[in-house]
Every structure is written in C-alpha cells, then in structure tokens.
Amino acid sequence: MNKKSCISVGIIVLALTSSIFAQSKKTAAVITSTQEETKRTISEKVKIADWYEFRKAAYSLSFDDGLISQYKYVAPILDKLGLKATFYIVTETLESDPDRPASWRYGYWWQFIEMCKKGHELGSHSATHPKLTTFHDGGVSKPGTLQYELNAPIQTLQEKMPDYKFITFAYPFVDYNKHVMEETAKLYVSSRGLGNGFNSKTPDEWMNIQGHGLDYGPGRTIESDNSKMTALENWITNNTIAKEGWTVYLAHDVLPFSEASTATDSWQPVSSESFEGFAQWLKSKHDSKELWIETVGNVTRYIKERDVVSINQLEATDTKLTFSITDNLPDNQFNYPITLEILIPTGWDKVIVKQKKTKKLLSVSEEKIIVNAIPDQGNIEISKVE
Numbered sequence: 001m002n003k004k005s006c007i008s009v010g011i012i013v014l015a016l017t018s019s020i021f022a023q024s025k026k027t028a029a030v031i032t033s034t035q036e037e038t039k040r041t042i043s044e045k046v047k048i049a050d051w052y053e054f055r056k057a058a059y060s061l062s063f064d065d066g067l068i069s070q071y072k073y074v075a076p077i078l079d080k081l082g083l084k085a086t087f088y089i090v091t092e093t094l095e096s097d098p099d100r101p102a103s104w105r106y107g108y109w110w111q112f113i114e115m116c117k118k119g120h121e122l123g124s125h126s127a128t129h130p131k132l133t134t135f136h137d138g139g140v141s142k143p144g145t146l147q148y149e150l151n152a153p154i155q156t157l158q159e160k161m162p163d164y165k166f167i168t169f170a171y172p173f174v175d176y177n178k179h180v181m182e183e184t185a186k187l188y189v190s191s192r193g194l195g196n197g198f199n200s201k202t203p204d205e206w207m208n209i210q211g212h213g214l215d216y217g218p219g220r221t222i223e224s225d226n227s228k229m230t231a232l233e234n235w236i237t238n239n240t241i242a243k244e245g246w247t248v249y250l251a252h253d254v255l256p257f258s259e260a261s262t263a264t265d266s267w268q269p270v271s272s273e274s275f276e277g278f279a280q281w282l283k284s285k286h287d288s289k290e291l292w293i294e295t296v297g298n299v300t301r302y303i304k305e306r307d308v309v310s311i312n313q314l315e316a317t318d319t320k321l322t323f324s325i326t327d328n329l330p331d332n333q334f335n336y337p338i339t340l341e342i343l344i345p346t347g348w349d350k351v352i353v354k355q356k357k358t359k360k361l362l363s364v365s366e367e368k369i370i371v372n373a374i375p376d377q378g379n380i381e382i383s384k385v386e
Contacts, residue, residue, distance in 0.1 A: 048306055065090055068111070077275065090126060
C-alpha cells in the first residue's frame with residue numbers, strides 16, 4: 001500500500017451514501033464498497049496518521065547495558081522534560097541486592113524497575129552481553145548458547161516484573177548475522193542494530209532497526225561535545241524529519257563532562273551537559289509536532305498496528321457516528337493508541353468521543369476531529385453535542 005502523510009485505510013469498509021455527511025440524514029441501508037471505492041471513501045472520512053498525533057517523524061532514545069549513570073543522569077533529565085526512552089539491560093549483570101555493591105558500572109534492578117514504572121521501556125540486551133555470532137545453538141536453559149542468551153532475559157524479567165514483557169532487543173556489540181536475527185525474531189517484535197540511523201515509515205527489516213550514535217575522540221571540550229550534538233540535530237532535521245521516517249539514538253554511559261572526558265573504562269561516554277541540551281531540543285521538536293519522541297517499543301507497536309488496522313463504520317445518524325477499530329495483533333502486546341482524523345457532518349460544532357471507559361469533549365474544526373483510539377478496545381462512538 002502507498003503510505004503518504006496520512007495513510008488511507010486499505011480494508012473493506014461499510015460505507016454509507018454520501019448524503020450522510022452532506023446532510024446528516026438517518027440512513028438504514030449500509031453499502032459495502034468495492035476496493036477502489038473504499039480507498040476514496042475512507043480517504044474522505046477517516047485518515048490514519050503515519051505517526052502519533054500527525055507528527056512528521058519519529059525519534060527514539062536508547063541506552064545500552066543497564067548502567068548506573070543512566071539512572072543517575074539520564075532519567076532525571078528525561079523525567080523533567082516528560083520524555084521517554086528505552087533502556088536495554090543485560091539481565092545477569094544488574095545487581096538484585098540493594099545492599100551489595102554493583103559490578104563495574106552496572107546498576108541495580110530496583111533502579112530500572114523504578115524507571116520502567118515511570119514510563120520508560122526496558123528492552124533486552126541479552127543475559128551476559130556476548131558476541132552472539134560466536135555462540136552455537138542449544139537449549140534455552142543451557143548457558144553459553146544463543147538460545148539461552150535470548151530466552152534467559154525473558155525468564156528473569158518475568159520473575160522481577162510478572163506483568164511486564166520485553167518486546168524489543170538490542171544486539172550486544174552490534175554483532176549479529178542472519179541466523180541470530182532469525183532466532184531473535186522468535187522471541188522479540190523488533191531488534192536494534194546499527195547503521196545510518198534512518199528507518200522508513202515501515203522498516204525494511206524489523207530485526208535490524210537502524211540506530212546511530214556519536215563517536216568521541218581525544219581532546220574533548222564542552223564546546224566540542226555541544227558541537228557534536230548540534231551536528232546530530234542538523235542531521236535529524238535533514239534526514240529523519242525531512243524524510244518523515246524514524247531514527248533510534250544509541251548511547252551507553254552519560255556522565256558529567258569532567259568524568260566523560262577522562263573515563264577509560266566506558267565506551268563513548270556522552271557528557272550529561274550536552275545530552276541535556278540535546279534532550280531540550282528534542283522536546284522542542286516534539287512540542288512543535290516535527291518529531292514524536294517515544295520508546296522503541298511503542299514506535300514498533302504503533303507502526304505494526306497502523307499497518308494492519310481495520311476500521312468499519314457501523315452507524316451514522318443525525319446525532320451519532322460509530323466506528324469499529326480492530327487489528328489482528330495480540331492485545332497484550334499491541335495496545336498503543338492510533339491517531340485518526342475523522343470527518344464530521346456539517347453543523348456539528350462539538351462532539352463527545354467515547355471508547356470503553358474513555359470519554360472526551362472535542363471541538364470540530366473544518367468538519368474534522370482528531371481521535372486517539374486503541375484497536376480492539378471497543379467501538380469509537382462520536383455523539384453530537386446539542
């Protein structure tokens with residue numbers, strides 16, 4: 001299907017005669033459209049946003065390894081700005097006992113659970129952080145095998161957070177091949193690799209989501225760190241936003257500049273000062289609707305729901321419109337709201353929109369409203385306010 005800025009829903013729709021929207025007359029008969037009629041009718045009545053709330057592009061922040069600096073420096077910056085990120089944890093390196101010292105630069109389970117409860121995503125970065133292409137196949141309970149490294153994090157997380165599930169993965173050392181990708185796909189919905197950083201509106205390969213990061217050489221200064229972030233911002237503007245795609249940022253440690261510039265046991269540490277400036281820039285782009293800043297998991301959910309969603313018009317009267325919204329995906333994993341633009345009959349100035357327990361009063365602008373609705377969570381009911 002050809003996806004433009006607003007994707008026409010390519011499904012069989014129960015369409016009513018055109019007089020419904022022109023005159024708001026109650027109609028008893030429902031006409032099933034042909035495929036070509038469906039494309040035309042749906043483009044007039046319902047549009048699905050490529051990205052949430054019709055933002056131009058998507059951007060995800062991701063941080064690898066489950067490092068204590070991510071809790072100390074990254075989370076406070078993001079929480080202050082209301083932004084969410086994905087943290088790819090190595091499950092057997094996080095310390096469970098809060099009274100014991102953590103190993104190396106890793107953090108504690110309680111820290112990342114706390115971050116998760118605030119809306120950040122936990123993703124899997126394997127059990128022990130090996131090069132997966134060097135491991136042979138074996139039992140899911142046998143350490144030292146590819147299947148163990150992929151399965152064990154899921155089991156560990158189930159013990160720590162029974163109601164939470166990994167859906168995204170990141171390859172340790174960005175080391176993967178076709179077989180590793182195939183095995184990963186059996187357990188995870190998407191996986192981040194490394195490349196030019198740009199992904200189209202529907203990624204070409206879900207097990208190789210393109211990520212990108214920054215390299216830091218010797219002789220760093222605060223000014224040079226800030227310049228790197230400015231260059232990254234320009235790249236995002238000229239690529240992610242201009243091409244209306246999705247980019248995933250990859251980082252590890254984020255430390256105060258005095259530590260980041262002298263650390264010898266950390267891979268490409270980012271200075272917290274430059275990261276905060278970058279986060280503020282992302283926030284401004286989010287607020288201006290140029291970027292949708294969301295976790296890797298939620299962007300994955302949105303795209304997959306968007307690409308298969310089915311919307312049927314069930315009812316149209318002088319005072320009420322009803323639509324069903326469904327997809328063919330597991331509801332326990334795919335439950336992110338999809339943004340719709342719905343055409344409203346002439347003369348309706350305000351409406352009440354309901355879906356299950358949610359209820360919202362909206363003003364009609366140019367005979368349209370914007371609605372966020374979750375597939376398989378009940379019909380969308382739109383009632384005219386007299």
